[in-house]
Amino acid sequence: MAALRDILVVFLFALGGFSTLSALCPPGWKNWHQSCYAMFFDRMSWADASKFCDIKQSHLVVPNSQAENDFFWRMMTERFETVKRRRVWIGCKRESANSSFECAGNTERMSFTNWAPGYPEQGDPQCVVLSKGLGTWKTNNCARSPFYNYVVCEMPNTPRVHCLRADSNGRFVTDIP
Incomplete structure (x- = not known):
């Protein structure tokens, strides 16, 4: 037998x-753990950045751990060596000063944060950015043009x-x- x-x-x-x-991952996207990431040099509002990623069947990046935040920050610093204003939208925002921050694809409160000292600021609405300096998070006005930032999209690999x-x-x- x-x-x-x-x-x-x-x-x-x-x-x-x-x-x-x-x-x-699609061509031009970087694989890390179970996600693919792509950084784009287009500066836009948070809402336009979110739509931009939707068109690419992805969402604005949402770091869920210190390791993912560090990966994303290293990727950003490598790509933006010569760019002066180095902030990238994160897929988290709050609608009013009294509400909690919510992240793309998740209606629960954020489980991981990496706020810079003094943040998050009060105001409404507020959207989250990762700042190149120390890889910490700050808040920006979601739509005002001086605060247009760069875009990183994330999708499952x-x-x-x-x-x-x-x-x-x-x-x-x-x-x-």
Whole structure:
């Protein structure tokens, strides 16, 4: 019976019945953990930035941990070496001074924050930015043009299926592009 099972396994592998998964991000996007990130040098209001990311089937970046915030900050500092005003919208805002900040894709209160000293400021509405200096968060007016900021979009990375072919001896063939 074991010999029949071994033959069946070799036969299935010979037909190429094996696949693996890896993460895939669109061209120009950077993969980190389970998300893809893209930074754009367009400056716009928070609402326009949010729509911009929606069009790209993503959302404004929302760091959920210190590690993700640090990754995002490093990516920002690498890309904006020569840019003077280096603030990027984060997908969190509040509608009024009495409300809590809410983040893209999440109606619950923020579970992670990285506020700079003295922030968040009072006022309404307030949108969140990451400042290049120390990687801390500040608040900006969501729509006034002097406060237009750059955009980073985030999306879940999608699994990519790789099919592996086996030769007649059950060994994987490596001629797959």
